[in-house]
Amino acid sequence: MDPLLNEFDLFVRTRTPALLRSAYLLTGDQYLAEDLVQSALARTHRAWNRLHETGNAEAYTRKIMYHLQVSWWRRRRVAESMPGDMPEPRGGDSTPDHAQRTTLRLTLRSALARLSAKQRAVLVLRFFEDRTESEAAELLGVTVGTVKSQTFKALAKLRSVAPELAELYVTEGTAR
8 A cells, every 4th residue: 555645544543533623613513524624634635745744734634624614604604503512532531520511511512503603713713723813814814803803702702692601611720
């Protein structure tokens, strides 16, 4: 088997769960997330010859995901729902209380469903992916001002529709 194909196969197997988590947060739907990751990986495969040597494959794939999501939300204006389950990272669980964790997930899912796709994408990039405002703007193809205003609006909406999220973070000692 071709060594480049082996490298790409290993990349897909190891990074897909993390890519799916990000895609789910961007799309709000498990099936759309899978489509987004699949499309991004197909484009990554086409560029694999130049990506595997530089080690930028994941960054390239994530950038493709963000660009595809922006183009999809510009094309489609349909009501959104979040029916799927968010993929969980494998490994240790830092929250031993299952009821508290379930409540947090349900509250977060409901709150995120009330945001626009653009607001959700900005929050994912800024807080889940830990990107700077300028990085988020570049990835989404918008201005830094748009990232700032969408972040402000999204956080304000989250505070109004789910004030209990702030309480959960304070009790866990992770308030920012």
